[in-house]
Amino acid sequence: MTVSRKPLSTERVLQAALSLADKGGTDTLTMRAIGQALGVEAMSLYKHVANKDAILDGIVDLVVAEIALPDPADAWKTAMRRRGVSAHEVLLRHKWACALLMARPNVGPAMLRYVESTLETLRGAGFSVKQADYAWNAMDSHIYGFTLQRVNSPFEADQYAEAAETYVPRLPPGEFPRLTELAEHVMDGRYDGVPPITFGLDLILDGLERTIT
Structure with missing residues (x-):
């Protein structure tokens, strides 16, 4: 050794x-x-x-520390969008972390700063305490779920076309026209299975904006 x-x-x-x-x-x-x-x-x-639990808590906090905090100089939607994209990118680099974040209470210093800055941005935008809590959780549910989908996808981007070519001939002719239409789109080789995270994130942010009272 x-x-x-x-x-x-x-x-x-x-x-x-x-x-x-x-x-x-x-x-x-x-x-x-x-x-x-x-x-x-x-x-x-x-x-x-102290033990393995302390190690897990510690490395989760190291991961959270890599996520960009909302910038107070930005408009709230811009700040939260960047936060969401950053969180997704960080969690893709540390593929084990997403599940651990959802399964354990996290109160490390980086996590506390992360949550505090998030709530401060939302409260500053005019959300009530309850609305800010709901908004934060709605965004993070999308971020974690979307990231887990990418981490656990059975295909790489360039494998979707091959999979479509394999399974489309098994569809009964004329019975599933919309699936066939989508498969033809997939087979052109430009489809990677899921939209960018900003597609769903922007829908959530636009919806949250309408709830500010």
Whole structure:
């Protein structure tokens, strides 16, 4: 085992755990694996992190810290749109994180700043406390669901045309004209299965704007 030359710290442990999770998911996060990545014995990690739950909480907060906060200088819809796009892009880089964000309470410093800035933007736009809560959750439901759809898609963008060519001949002639029409669009090779995240996000933002009282 290579001896670690840098002193251990909570930050180093979490960064090593983040790297492992990005490569193999959170199931790979054992103290032994993290220790090997750092070149130390697993027991030495406990001086810096209490347990695996603390590691999961820590690396989720590292991911959230990568998301762009709403810019107070922007109009609220612009700020929230950028926030949504940034969150989607970050969660695609860390494919394990989306499910973990939905499954665990998150109260790390980055998450607290993220939520506070989001609520401040919405309250500043004229949303009531209740409306701001609903608006934030509506946007995040779309962001998380859309991201999970992309992460778990069985096809890459260039595979949709091939799949359509395989399954369209199995459709009874004339029985599913709209599916056939869509399949022909898919087979031109430019279809990647889902619209950009901004399609749904803009619909939500436009709808939320009408609820401001």
